Amino acid sequence: MAKNTLFSKPMIGVDLGGTKIYTVVADETGAVLGSSKKSTQGKKGFDAVMRRCAETVNEALEQAGLSAGKCGGLGMGVPSPVDQNTGAALFSPNLKWHNVPVKKTMEKHLSTPVFVDNDVNLGMLGEFALGAARGTNTIAGFLVGTGIGGGMIVNGNLIHGKNFTGGELGHMVVLAEGPPCGCGTRGCLEAVASRVALSRDINEAIRRGVPTMLKDMIEEGTDRIKSGMLKKAYRAGDRLAVDLLNRCAWYVGIAVANITNAIGPDMIILGGGLYEALGQELLPVTQQSAQQHFFGPAGKDMPIRLAELGDNAVALGAAVFADRKLSAL
Amino acid sequence: MAKNTLFSKPMIGVDLGGTKIYTVVADETGAVLGSSKKSTQGKKGFDAVMRRCAETVNEALEQAGLSAGKCGGLGMGVPSPVDQNTGAALFSPNLKWHNVPVKKTMEKHLSTPVFVDNDVNLGMLGEFALGAARGTNTIAGFLVGTGIGGGMIVNGNLIHGKNFTGGELGHMVVLAEGPPCGCGTRGCLEAVASRVALSRDINEAIRRGVPTMLKDMIEEGTDRIKSGMLKKAYRAGDRLAVDLLNRCAWYVGIAVANITNAIGPDMIILGGGLYEALGQELLPVTQQSAQQHFFGPAGKDMPIRLAELGDNAVALGAAVFADRKLSAL
Numbered sequence: 001m002a003k004n005t006l007f008s009k010p011m012i013g014v015d016l017g018g019t020k021i022y023t024v025v026a027d028e029t030g031a032v033l034g035s036s037k038k039s040t041q042g043k044k045g046f047d048a049v050m051r052r053c054a055e056t057v058n059e060a061l062e063q064a065g066l067s068a069g070k071c072g073g074l075g076m077g078v079p080s081p082v083d084q085n086t087g088a089a090l091f092s093p094n095l096k097w098h099n100v101p102v103k104k105t106m107e108k109h110l111s112t113p114v115f116v117d118n119d120v121n122l123g124m125l126g127e128f129a130l131g132a133a134r135g136t137n138t139i140a141g142f143l144v145g146t147g148i149g150g151g152m153i154v155n156g157n158l159i160h161g162k163n164f165t166g167g168e169l170g171h172m173v174v175l176a177e178g179p180p181c182g183c184g185t186r187g188c189l190e191a192v193a194s195r196v197a198l199s200r201d202i203n204e205a206i207r208r209g210v211p212t213m214l215k216d217m218i219e220e221g222t223d224r225i226k227s228g229m230l231k232k233a234y235r236a237g238d239r240l241a242v243d244l245l246n247r248c249a250w251y252v253g254i255a256v257a258n259i260t261n262a263i264g265p266d267m268i269i270l271g272g273g274l275y276e277a278l279g280q281e282l283l284p285v286t287q288q289s290a291q292q293h294f295f296g297p298a299g300k301d302m303p304i305r306l307a308e309l310g311d312n313a314v315a316l317g318a319a320v321f322a323d324r325k326l327s328a329l
Numbered sequence: 330m331a332k333n334t335l336f337s338k339p340m341i342g343v344d345l346g347g348t349k350i351y352t353v354v355a356d357e358t359g360a361v362l363g364s365s366k367k368s369t370q371g372k373k374g375f376d377a378v379m380r381r382c383a384e385t386v387n388e389a390l391e392q393a394g395l396s397a398g399k400c401g402g403l404g405m406g407v408p409s410p411v412d413q414n415t416g417a418a419l420f421s422p423n424l425k426w427h428n429v430p431v432k433k434t435m436e437k438h439l440s441t442p443v444f445v446d447n448d449v450n451l452g453m454l455g456e457f458a459l460g461a462a463r464g465t466n467t468i469a470g471f472l473v474g475t476g477i478g479g480g481m482i483v484n485g486n487l488i489h490g491k492n493f494t495g496g497e498l499g500h501m502v503v504l505a506e507g508p509p510c511g512c513g514t515r516g517c518l519e520a521v522a523s524r525v526a527l528s529r530d531i532n533e534a535i536r537r538g539v540p541t542m543l544k545d546m547i548e549e550g551t552d553r554i555k556s557g558m559l560k561k562a563y564r565a566g567d568r569l570a571v572d573l574l575n576r577c578a579w580y581v582g583i584a585v586a587n588i589t590n591a592i593g594p595d596m597i598i599l600g601g602g603l604y605e606a607l608g609q610e611l612l613p614v615t616q617q618s619a620q621q622h623f624f625g626p627a628g629k630d631m632p633i634r635l636a637e638l639g640d641n642a643v644a645l646g647a648a649v650f651a652d653r654k655l656s657a658l
Contacts, residue, residue, distance in 0.1 A: 081625065091625050138491075152591065154483055161467075161593010163626045168590040171624035173583045176504045176521075185586075185622050192505075254502045257514075259591065261497040262481065264490010293514050295500035296410065296420055297492045 006030045006129065006320070008327075009072035012060065012112065013319035014053055015119060015311075016078045018042065018094040018146075021049075023056035024315040025064040025071065030130050032312065034063030042095045047105070049095070054109035068112045073326050075318030077119035078102055079149075081164040087116045090164060093182060115325040119314045120149030121158050121167055123307070126317025127269050128153050131308040136266040140259045141307070142169055142252060143272035145227075147182070148190040154263065158321075170194070174254050193251040195273060199225045201244055212240035227277040234278055248274065249282040253289025260302055261295040271307030279306045335359045335458065335649070337656075338401035341389065341441065342648035343382055344448060344640075345407045347371065347423040347475075350378075352385035353644040354393040354400065359459050361641065363393030371424040376434070378424070383438035397441045402655050404647030406448035407431055408478075410493040416445040419493060422511065444654040448643045449478030450487050450496055452636070455646025456598050457482050460637040465595040469588045470636070471498055471581060472601035474556075476511065477519040483592065487650075499523070503583050522580040524602060528554045530573055541569035556606040563607055577603065578611040582618025589631055590624040600636030608635045 007028045015022040018040060025034040036059035038052050053076070061068060068074075080092035087103020106114040124141040127133045133141075137156055143149045150169025152159040159166035170190040171183050178187030179197065191197055202225055206215050213236060217229045233241035256268050268290075275282060287304050294302070307313060336357045344351040347369060354363040365388035367381050382405070390397060397403075409421035416432020435443040453470040456462045462470075466485055472478045479498025481488040488495035499519040500512050507516030508526065520526055531554055535544050542565060546558045562570035585597050597619075604611060616633050623631070636642060 150591070154488075159483075159592055161589075161627070162595055162631065163593055163629045165590055165624055165627035166593040168624045168627065171590050172587045173622055174502055174505050176507075176580065176583055178505075183624055185624075188624075251505065254505055258501045258587070260490075261494055261500050262479070262588065262591070263488055264492055264495040266491055293502055295494055295497045295512055295514075295517075298490070298494035298497065300492045302491065 004029050007072060007323045010064070010066055010070060011072050011319035011323050012057055012068070012074040013315035013317070013322070014057065014074065014076040015314035015318065016040065016049070016053055016076060017119065018079055021053050021056050022311065022315055023053070023060045024312065024319065025060045025066060026316060026319045030316060030319070033066070034060040036060040036063065040095075046097060046100045050102070050105045050109060053106065057110055068110055071112060073113040073115065073322040074106070074110065075122065075320070075322030076102065076106065076114060076116045077122035077314040077318045078116060079119050081168075082116050082118055083164055084117070084160050087114065089116070113322070113326065115322045117158070117318075117321055118151070118167070121151040122317035122321055123149075123271065123313040124151030124153060124167070124269060124317065125158060125320050126309050126313040127271070127307050129320045130316055131313065132269055132305045133267050138263065138265045139267045139269055140169065140263065140265045141269035141271065142255065143307075144194060144248070144252060144270070144275055145273035146195045148194045148272070152259070152263070169255060169259060172255050172258060174251060174258070189251060189255045193248040195225065195227070198230070198244055198248060202240065205240055210240055213238045214241060227273040230274070231277040234281060245274070245278065245282060246285050249285035250289040253286040254293050256286060256290040256304060257293030257295075257299065260290070261298045264298060268302065268304040269307050270304065271313065275306055276310060333358050336401060336652045339393070339395055339399060340401050340648035340652050341386055341397070341403040342644035342646070342651070343386065343403065343405040344643035344647065345369065345378070345382055345405060346448065347408055350382050350385050351640065351644055352382070352389045353641065353648065354389045354395060355645060355648045359645060359648070362395070363389040363391070365389040365392065369424075375426060375429045379431070379434045379438060382435065386439055397439055400441060402442040402444065402651040403435070403439065404451065404649070404651030405431065405435065405443060405445045406451035406643040406647045407445060408448050410497075411445050411447055412493055413446070413489050416443065418445070442651070442655065444651045446487070446647075446650055447480070447496070450480040451646035451650055452600065452642040453480030453482060453496070453598065453646065454487060454649050455638050455642040456600070456636050458649045459645055460642065461598055461634045462596050467592065467594045468596045468598055469498065469592065469594045470598035470600065471584065472636075473523060473577070473581060473599065473604055474602035475524045477523045477601070481588075481592070498584060498588060501584050501587060503580055503587070518580060518584045522577040524554065524556070527559070527573055527577060531569065534569055539569055542567045543570060556602040559603070560606040563610060574603070574607065574611060575614050578614035579618040582615040583622050585615060585619040585633060586622030586624075586628065589619070590627045593627060597631065597633045598636050599633065600642065604635055605639060
């Protein structure tokens with residue numbers, strides 16, 4: 001293949017998230033030729049979501065001026081561990097899925113081979129092939145948003161593990177007996193460093209009467225606080241916002257050190273809503289915390305970098321995943 | 330090779346620990362033909378320790394009735410991360426080593442090729458090739474003694490990582506801002522679940538006047554409590570011993586879940602002084618804690634097993650390591 005050529009044919013990548021579906025058609029170099037976005041509407045159930053995904057694929061193909069037959073195949077990231085033998089999504093608390101046949105259903109809707117994996121795994125694969133981690137062999141990554149997802153690539157290959165939960169770094173316990181986590185246990189990274197954790201602690205502080213400009217920004221009764229609000233309050237020097245966001249970044253640094261001590265990657269990637277909004281501010285806090293928690297020489301020359309692909313990471317990673325699967329057939 | 334044949338020639342394995350050196354000569358099936366043990370006497374310095382290692386090798390060879398020339402080579406485990414390019418031990422707080430040329434020095438003393446790695450890595454490789462983890466591909470292991478060592482094998486290969494600290498699972502932070510650890514940070518597994526952590530907490534409880542039979546067992550002023558004492562007190566139902574040892578086992582279960590969520594191994598191995606002394610009692614506590622902390626399906630059919638090779642694990646793993654290195658040449 002010529003220089004800069006990534007795929008032998010154009011590829012389709014789908015990022016199916018809890019709130020939106022985002023699909024791209026990429027050419028042989030990984031450049032986006034067409035894209036489409038829709039709300040997920042997960043409440044309508046699995047079949048309806050699959051149909052909406054198929055619609056985004058057709059729209060992205062149309063925008064790219066290509067038919068499905070001209071593409072090599074389709075990769076798809078979903079917010080769930082995925083059985084790599086069957087392409088079924090094993091469980092998504094968010095979408096209320098339990099062992100649903102994503103690959104099989106999508107292949108019925110579309111006349112192209114479909115390959116499915118966890119969305120954060122594919123986001124990391126995107127960064128590995130096209131983004132911040134190009135040229136590395138082994139990486140670990142954290143996407144810090146509403147929840148915290150993780151992904152790991154060891155010697156060039158995504159780690160899926162025995163039960164397909166490999167890379168679930170957001171559920172690493174860093175504070176034993178700490179706050180409850182959505183996953184049912186306590187003290188996970190997600191329970192102390194995600195936007196859900198932040199919202200919990202900000203609302204509690206407001207109830208206790210801690211002064212903060214966030215009080216007027218958030219609606220009465222909501223427990224969701226948007227990244228945009230946090231960014232504004234942090235940059236305005238709001239004490240509560242600065243303290244709590246820095247604490248999140250500090251906890252992420254502990255998890256960065258833990259996985260570095262364990263596998264010694266070539267690079268750590270940080271992304272997701274919080275680092276997209278406040279990367280320049282939070283990255284140094286995470287780096288300092290990691291340095292504090294590295295074991296001996298584990299952190300020597302260990303780059304900790306912000307993700308580069310933003311909203312395209314999962315969809316492009318999905319395209320890379322499908323291409324790799326097709327090449328291995 | 331015939332069934333049950335592990336090596337093409339007899340191999341030498343050296344387990345160099347902080348307090349003792351233990352060397353075996355193993356035949357082609359991994360059976361021990363000769364062995365030798367000496368105190369390490371680390372205070373005499375690196376060169377003296379290397380000479381003592383060479384003496385154990387000659388004694389073990391004599392007992393086996395073999396010359397070094399009849400053996401394929403020598404593997405050696407040391408309590409330090411080891412630079413896999415040079416065979417130098419990077420740092421051992423215990424032996425006060427900093428970047429010392431183990432491979433080079435041992436090869437001067439003995440006319441056989443020498444291959445060096447971290448002792449816990451090699452203990453895990455021993456269990457993988459000859460012990461509890463035979464037939465698996467990916468494992469993580471914890472040796473819980475005075476400190477806590479860890480090792481990981483992914484798809485059949487030891488994980489060394491960029492700075493050769495791969496597998497340092499004892500320095501995974503599980504209790505952010507927890508008790509100080511010997512490594513300089515806080516809240517590592519080693520700081521809450523090792524014999525050093527236990528000794529600290531037992532001595533503190535005794536000072537506070539908590540009744541325990543351990544009070545009469547430990548010498549005034551000592552901060553070391555032997556596994557034998559702990560075993561006796563635990564089996565006698567001493568409340569303090571039972572509570573604190575169960576708490577150690579519970580913390581180990583958190584670390585087991587963390588690494589399982591991250592890499593999804595085929596098996597987890599637990600060994601070291603505490604599990605050797607009280608494996609039947611502590612294993613169920615660790616298993617229950619891990620079940621509590623696994624993410625979703627991560628722990629499905631996940632065997633958590635006691636190590637089987639005991640004192641031979643590191644020395645036999647070292648022999649396996651040398652054989653693998655020689656086969657790869």
